[in-house]
Amino acid sequence: MHRPFEEALLRVDRVSARGLIANPSADVDAPRSLDAPRSLDALVVPALASIGARWESGELSLSQVYDAGVICEELVNELSVGTGTGTASRSDLRIGIVVLEDHHRLGKRMVQAVVQASGWSTVDLGEGLSVPTVVAAVRAHRLDVLLVSTLMLRSALLVRSLVDSMRISGLPTRVVVGGAPFNMDPTLAREVGADAWGASASDASRILNDLEEVAR
Numbered sequence: 001m002h003r004p005f006e007e008a009l010l011r012v013d014r015v016s017a018r019g020l021i022a023n024p025s026a027d028v029d030a031p032r033s034l035d036a037p038r039s040l041d042a043l044v045v046p047a048l049a050s051i052g053a054r055w056e057s058g059e060l061s062l063s064q065v066y067d068a069g070v071i072c073e074e075l076v077n078e079l080s081v082g083t084g085t086g087t088a089s090r091s092d093l094r095i096g097i098v099v100l101e102d103h104h105r106l107g108k109r110m111v112q113a114v115v116q117a118s119g120w121s122t123v124d125l126g127e128g129l130s131v132p133t134v135v136a137a138v139r140a141h142r143l144d145v146l147l148v149s150t151l152m153l154r155s156a157l158l159v160r161s162l163v164d165s166m167r168i169s170g171l172p173t174r175v176v177v178g179g180a181p182f183n184m185d186p187t188l189a190r191e192v193g194a195d196a197w198g199a200s201a202s203d204a205s206r207i208l209n210d211l212e213e214v215a216r
């Protein structure tokens, strides 16, 4: 039996999906009271992971994965505070966020929502960017921290070349990584030279808090 939120996504039933985000306890095991970004985290991530696994096993089609992704993106955009590049920030830390090479942008949106809800401003560099483009953007925006989201293993491995290029260019920017490949292999973040790794959107806030402390 699959969870109600996952089934709502597969029926392309936006009304039920939205209702479950508003009242996550109606989904099996979902915590009772959560703020919007965290209730999205609790429902969206496991549902899409399961849908991805069912697609991989041949049970679902790519178009079903696509529709589920579109609905989740609509919900994230509707319910999240902070889209695009924020203005007011709680500190001087200049924070950028990017999806390296691939086009799975939901994780980035959720991280951005939580980080901005926690009071930081972010510079949204976009999705599908190459390593040289990201390095140029990091320099142009004089970023102190770069949050990198990846879902394809190939993109996660490219973080090594991103970190090396930034160090060769003399950029001191801290690189924080996240996304499925890093969740599957907790040693990967260190192997690709990242300064920190977070498993969830809330982790991004925790890591930024730590970096802010160090910068003081």
Ligand code: B12
Binding pocket: 041, 044, 045, 048, 049, 050, 051, 052, 053, 056, 062, 065, 066, 068, 069, 070, 073, 101, 102, 103, 104, 105, 106, 107, 108, 110, 111, 147, 148, 149, 150, 151, 152, 153, 154, 176, 177, 178, 179, 180, 183, 197, 198, 199, 200, 201, 202, 203, 204
């Ligand atoms: C939805 C989805 C899509 C959607 C994307 C919609 C969108 N707008 O983003 C569509 C249908 C477009 C798609 C396309 C493809 N996909 Co796809 N997709 C998925 C799926 C099912 C869910 C991904 C998702 O959005 N999860 C929800 C988000 C919120 O979770 P998340 O990104 O992990 O983010 C959370 C945490 O990881 C963390 N986090 C994320 N980033 C960061 C960053 C920092 C700094 C921190 C601290 C934390 C953090 O916080 C987030 C919230 O908690 C996954 C399956 C899976 N297991 O992940 C496959 C998956 C990623 N896709 C896959 C593939 C192969 C593809 C395609 C190549 C398919 C094809 N043949 O065309 C294309 C490639 C597109 C491209 N070039 O990028 C594979 C990748 C395999 C691999 N080893 O690389 C997967 C794993 C499916 C599978 N099981 O095979 N996909």
